[in-house]
Amino acid sequence: MAQWNQLQQLETRYLEQLYHLYSDSFPMELRQFLAPWIESQDWAYAANKESHATLVFHNLLGEIDQQYSRFLQENNVLYQHNLRRIKQHLQSKYLEKPMEIARIVARCLWEEQRLLQTATTDGQVAHPTGTVVTEKQQILEHNLQDIRKRVQVASIIDKISTNLCYLSELSQDLNGNSQAAATRQKMTQLEQMLSALDQLRRQIVTEMAGLLSAMDFVQKNLTDEELADWKRRQQIACIGGPPNICLDRLETWITSLAESQLQIRQQIKKLEELQQKVSYKGDPIIQHRPALEEKIVDLFRNLMKSAFVVERQPCMPMHPDRPLVIKTGVQFTTKVRLLVKFPELNYQLKIKVCIDKESGDVAAIRGSRKFNILGTNTKVMNMEESNNGSLSAEFKHLTLREQRCGNGGRTNSDASLIVTEELHLITFETEVYHQGLKIDLETHSLPVVVISNICQMPNAWASILWYNMLTNHPKNVNFFTKPPVGTWDQVAEVLSWQFSSTTKRGLTIEQLTTLAEKLLGPCVNYSGCQITWAKFCKENMAGKGFSFWVWLDNIIDLVKKYILALWNEGYIMGFISKERERAILSPKPPGTFLLRFSESSKEGGITFTWVEKDINGKTQIQSVEPYTKQQLNSMSFAEIIMGYKIMDATNILVSPLVYLYPEIPKEEAFGKYCRPEAQPDTEFPDPGCVIQPYLKTKFICVTPTNSGNTSDLFPMSPRTLDSLMHNEAAEANPGPLESLTLDMEMSSDHPSPMREGFAASTISDMDTCRNA
Numbered sequence: 001m002a003q004w005n006q007l008q009q010l011e012t013r014y015l016e017q018l019y020h021l022y023s024d025s026f027p028m029e030l031r032q033f034l035a036p037w038i039e040s041q042d043w044a045y046a047a048n049k050e051s052h053a054t055l056v057f058h059n060l061l062g063e064i065d066q067q068y069s070r071f072l073q074e075n076n077v078l079y080q081h082n083l084r085r086i087k088q089h090l091q092s093k094y095l096e097k098p099m100e101i102a103r104i105v106a107r108c109l110w111e112e113q114r115l116l117q118t119a120t121t122d123g124q125v126a127h128p129t130g131t132v133v134t135e136k137q138q139i140l141e142h143n144l145q146d147i148r149k150r151v152q153v154a155s156i157i158d159k160i161s162t163n164l165c166y167l168s169e170l171s172q173d174l175n176g177n178s179q180a181a182a183t184r185q186k187m188t189q190l191e192q193m194l195s196a197l198d199q200l201r202r203q204i205v206t207e208m209a210g211l212l213s214a215m216d217f218v219q220k221n222l223t224d225e226e227l228a229d230w231k232r233r234q235q236i237a238c239i240g241g242p243p244n245i246c247l248d249r250l251e252t253w254i255t256s257l258a259e260s261q262l263q264i265r266q267q268i269k270k271l272e273e274l275q276q277k278v279s280y281k282g283d284p285i286i287q288h289r290p291a292l293e294e295k296i297v298d299l300f301r302n303l304m305k306s307a308f309v310v311e312r313q314p315c316m317p318m319h320p321d322r323p324l325v326i327k328t329g330v331q332f333t334t335k336v337r338l339l340v341k342f343p344e345l346n347y348q349l350k351i352k353v354c355i356d357k358e359s360g361d362v363a364a365i366r367g368s369r370k371f372n373i374l375g376t377n378t379k380v381m382n383m384e385e386s387n388n389g390s391l392s393a394e395f396k397h398l399t400l401r402e403q404r405c406g407n408g409g410r411t412n413s414d415a416s417l418i419v420t421e422e423l424h425l426i427t428f429e430t431e432v433y434h435q436g437l438k439i440d441l442e443t444h445s446l447p448v449v450v451i452s453n454i455c456q457m458p459n460a461w462a463s464i465l466w467y468n469m470l471t472n473h474p475k476n477v478n479f480f481t482k483p484p485v486g487t488w489d490q491v492a493e494v495l496s497w498q499f500s501s502t503t504k505r506g507l508t509i510e511q512l513t514t515l516a517e518k519l520l521g522p523c524v525n526y527s528g529c530q531i532t533w534a535k536f537c538k539e540n541m542a543g544k545g546f547s548f549w550v551w552l553d554n555i556i557d558l559v560k561k562y563i564l565a566l567w568n569e570g571y572i573m574g575f576i577s578k579e580r581e582r583a584i585l586s587p588k589p590p591g592t593f594l595l596r597f598s599e600s601s602k603e604g605g606i607t608f609t610w611v612e613k614d615i616n617g618k619t620q621i622q623s624v625e626p627y628t629k630q631q632l633n634s635m636s637f638a639e640i641i642m643g644y645k646i647m648d649a650t651n652i653l654v655s656p657l658v659y660l661y662p663e664i665p666k667e668e669a670f671g672k673y674c675r676p677e678a679q680p681d682t683e684f685p686d687p688g689c690v691i692q693p694y695l696k697t698k699f700i701c702v703t704p705t706n707s708g709n710t711s712d713l714f715p716m717s718p719r720t721l722d723s724l725m726h727n728e729a730a731e732a733n734p735g736p737l738e739s740l741t742l743d744m745e746m747s748s749d750h751p752s753p754m755r756e757g758f759a760a761s762t763i764s765d766m767d768t769c770r771n772a
Contacts (some may be wrong), residue, residue: 004035007041007112008245014119015242021111023504023568030086032066043106050099051116057098061087078317142220144256148213151260194280205284211264212295215257219299221252223306235446235468238313238323240497247311248388251339254307258340261300262435268293300440304432307339308441311392314426314448321502324448325460329401331375336428336443337392338381349381349430351393355400357427368422370403371450400450420459423447423467423479447477458553462537469494483533488516488526491536502560504568514575519548546602554604555597559762562632563606571595571660571669582621584661585611591658610656622656638673641666726747
C-alpha cells in the first residue's frame with residue numbers, strides 16, 4: 001500500500017506531527033491528490049541534479065493538469081479551484097528553481113518514513129497489506145479469518161447427503177428382502193446409519209449455532225466499536241480536529257462478514273432440504289433450523305443497516321472549514337456510502353434525501369423552523385464515481401428553502417431557542433432487495449444548523465463546536481434546550497483546533513492560559529474548570545460589549561485573511577496578558593517588540609507593543625492602537641511594521657521597532673513580506689523630451705483633529721511631509737515625543753489624495769501609543 005495511505009491509518013498523536021510537515025511551499029492537498037505519482041519519483045536525485053529536477057517539475061505540472069481534468073469531469077468546483085491555485089503558486093515560486101521544490105518534497109517523504117518507523121516502534125504493527133493496525137484490530141481480523149474457515153461446512157452437509165442416499169437404498173433393500181437373517185443384518189445397519197446421521201446433524205447444528213455466536217461477537221466489535229469510533233473521529237474532524245481515516249479497511253471487514261453470513265444462510269437452507277429427505281423423532285434440524293435462519297437473517301439485516309453511513313457530512317463548498325452549517329438558498333454537498341461492497345448492488349439502490357423526517361412533531365413543539373430540500377434530492381448509488389470503487393452516492397446540488405408560516409416561518413411564536421441553536425437532521429433512505437430479502441436502509445447526518453444570513457455563521461459554528469465537543473449522540477436535536485457544561489480541557493483543545501485546522505499552528509499552553517483567564521477569570525489551575533454554553537457564546541465578557549466567542553472568531557478570521565503568513569511563522573504572540581507582556585519586555589533592550597491581538601476590538605484587531613527609555617532612562621512599555629481589517633485592507637501588517645515611525649523630542653522621525661521578541665531583527669522577520677518599490681519605466685525614452693519622474697508618496701497614520709481614529713492612511717509626498725514638519729516645529733515648542741496632527745479637508749477642485757500613490761512606509765504619532 002502507498003506510504004500516504006499508511007500514514008492515514010496512524011493514531012491522532014502521529015497525525016498531528018504529520019500536519020506540521022506541510023505548508024504552502026508543498027501543500028498537503030497536492031500530496032493527497034498525487035500520492036502514488038509523488039512516491040514513484042526520485043526526489044532525492046532531483047534535489048541534487050538540476051536537469052532532472054526540471055524534468056520532474058514539469059512532469060509534476062502535467063500530473064496536476066491531469067488531476068484537474070478528472071475534477072472537471074466530476075464537476076468538483078472546489079477541488080478545481082484549489083488545484084488551479086496550487087499550480088499557479090508552484091509555477092511562480094519554483095519554475096526558475098526546481099531543485100528547491102525537489103528538496104522540499106524529498107524532505108517531507110523522509111519525515112513521513114521516519115514517522116511510520118516511530119509509530120511501529122511505539123507499538124503499532126505494520127500489516128502485510130501495508131496499513132498500520134492496532135493489536136485489537138489484528139484480533140478482529142483473526143476472528144474474521146476464523147469465521148471464513150468455519151463457514152466452509154458444505155463438506156459436512158455433502159457427507160450427510162451421501163449418507164442419506166445410502167440410507168435410502170438400504171431402506172428399499174430391506175423392504176424387498178424376505179429372508180429373516182438378512183433382514184436383521186440390514187436393520188442393524190439401518191440403526192447404525194440413523195445414529196450416525198443424528199450425530200452428524202447435531203454436530204452441524206451445534207457448529208452453526210457457535211458460528212452465529214462468533215459472527216454476532218465480531219459484528220458487535222465492528223459496528224459498536226470500530227464503526228462507532230470512526231463516527232466519533234468524523235465528529236472531531238468536522239470541528240477542526242485531526243482528519244478522519246478512510247473507510248476502506250472497515251469496508252473490507254464488513255464486506256467479508258456479510259459474505260460469510262450469506263454463505264451460512266445458504267447452508268441453513270440446505271439443512272431444510274436434508275430435513276425434507278429424512279426426518280425422525282428428535283431430529284435436531286427440526287428443532288433448531290428455524291431459530292438459526294431467523295438469527296442469520298437478523299444479523300445480515302442489522303449489518304446492512306449499520307453499513308449505510310454518511311461518508312462526508314453536509315458542507316457548503318465556499319465554507320469547507322465549517323461543515324454542518326447550511327445557509328438557505330446556497331448549495332451544499334454531502335456523500336453517503338454502503339460499506340458492503342457487493343458488485344450486484346451497483347446501480348440498484350436509489351437514495352432519497354429529506355430533512356427532519358423523524359423530528360416533525362418535536363419541531364412543532366419546540367417552534368423550530370421547517371425546511372424543504374430542493375435540487376437533485378435522489379440519486380442511485382454506484383461504484384464508478386468514487387476513486388476506490390466504493391458503493392456511494394454524492395449529492396452536489398442540494399439547497400434548503402424555509403417553509404413560510406404566518407408568523408414569519410416559525411411554527412410556534414413561543415420558541416425557546418434562537419435559530420442558531422436549532423438543530424436539524426438530514427436523512428438518507430433506500431431499499432435493498434438481495435437474495436429474497438427486503439431491507440430498509442436509513443442513515444442521517446450529524447445535526448446541522450441552518451442560517452438565513454451569513455452574519456449568523458459565527459454563532460452557528462459555535463453551536464456545532466459545542467454539540468460535537470460534548471456528545472456523540474447522533475440525533476439529539478433538543479441538545480440546546482438544556483446544553484451541558486464543558487470543561488476547560490475540552491474547550492482548550494477545540495479552540496486550538498480552530499487555528500491548526502486552517503493554519504500551520506495551533507495554540508500554545510501559554511496562549512490557551514490567557515484565553516482561559518479571559519473566559520474564567522484568574523485561577524491557579526484551569527484544568528477541570530467548568531464552562532457553560534452561555535459563558536462561551538452568549539454572555540458578554542466582563543467590561544466588554546461582546547461575548548468571548550464573537551471576539552475570538554473575529555480574531556480567527558483576521559488571522560486567516562490578513563496575517564496568515566506571520567502567524568504560520570510564529571511571529572505573532574497573539575494571546576498574552578498585559579502583566580505577562582510587561583514582564584517579558586521590561587528586561588529587553590529598547591526597540592524590542594511583540595505582536596498581540598487586541599482585547600478591546602470586537603471585530604478583531606492586532607497591535608504591537610515595544611520597549612523604550614524616557615529621558616530619565618526609565619523603561620516604558622508602549623502600544624499602538626490596534627489595526628483592524630479595515631486598515632489591513634489598505635496595507636499589509638508587515639509593511640506597517642517595517643515603516644512604522646514616531647516623532648522624537650527633536651521632531652526627528654524614528655522607528656521604535658527594532659527586534660521582534662525575543663531578538664529577531666525586524667528586517668529579517670518582515671522584510672520578505674513587503675512589496676518591492678516600483679521602478680520607473682525608462683524603456684525607449686524620447687531624446688528630445690525631458691521626463692519628470694513621479695513624486696513618491698508615503699502612507700502615514702494621521703490623527704485628524706476632529707476624530708479619534710488614529711489609523712486612517714493618507715498618501716503624502718516627502719516634500720509635503722517635510723513642509724508640515726517644519727511648520728509644526730516653527731509654530732510650537734514641542735515637548736518630548738510631540739505628536740503630528742494633520743487636518744485634511746478635500747475640496748471638489750482637488751483630487752483626493754487617496755486615489756494615487758503607493759505605500760512605502762507608515763508614520764504614526766505618539767497619540768496612537770495607548771493601551772489597546
